[in-house]
Ligand SMILES: [Zn+2]
């Protein structure tokens with residue numbers, strides 16, 4: 001079968017590789033659709049601490065069970081999608097209910113969706129392989145991974161008292177936050193980014209959008225929130241140099257949540273005054289728990305996400321390089337790659 005194999009930073013090609021076979025507890029799926037994601041782009045450019053080269057790219061997908069290993073009772077043809085990881089259930093983090101921080105969650109990930117078929121590890125089969133409900137398109141079900149990450153971030157966000165929220169960035173994650181924040185009790189949602197066409201899609205969620213190229217973000221935020229400011233600021237851009245400016249935009253007593261990952265060596269300059277005298281909290285959120293994954297599939301089934309604005313183009317897998325270029329330019333949101 002053909003698979004998009006990444007051999008090192010910047011080196012990837014569609015190559016013929018042996019089709020996977022399921023071991024005990026494992027499942028092999030036929031991939032119907034796999035979505036582009038900024039994580040694959042970053043991984044290809046600079047590597048990823050959790051996913052060493054060489055590897056097949058792609059991790060947001062939906063498809064059908066092709067074959068199941070010993071101990072797995074799933075019929076061939078069943079429509080499924082899956083989380084990227086399955087927690088061990090035994091480490092200190094898992095026992096404390098923080099399965100997203102499981103020590104070994106990323107040892108056996110479900111990764112490699114830019115291919116005709118994909119092997120799902122036993123741990124993911126146990127806690128993260130989910131049947132796609134009737135009526136939910138596979139293209140929508142493939143969004144389960146990014147939506148689960150946002151669900152987890154929202155559950156970590158202090159939203160009591162309906163604070164106004166600023167989301168920084170204009171990609172699919174910012175759009176997902178804009179769509180879900182009202183369901184979690186946020187007040188006014190303001191999304192700030194640089195890409196006009198993407199911001200127009202985000203505006204359809206009811207959020208106020210601010211193009212930071214054309215206007216002053218502090219002034220626009222003050223106007224949109226009637227001077228209250230943002231009790232929660234979420235960064236989806238991962239641009240470390242912009243974080244000090246985002247800290248300045250958090251209302252007194254509020255929180256900055258770093259959603260996007262940054263390279264391991266990144267350090268951030270923070271205002272000690274704001275942290276102490278104004279009790280501004282800076283925190284992060286990473287990955288998700290099995291419960292977030294199930295919640296994500298429910299939200300997708302209920303139509304809570306604007307799928308047509310999240311998946312904006314379809315291409316055959318052979319056009320992966322064009323799809324990555326679109327993503328890099330911020331042209332559209334996600335592309336569905338069809339093997
Ligand atoms: Zn992703």
Ligand SMILES: [Zn+2]
Pocket residue numbers: 087088089090091092093094099101102103104105
């Ligand atoms: Zn664990």
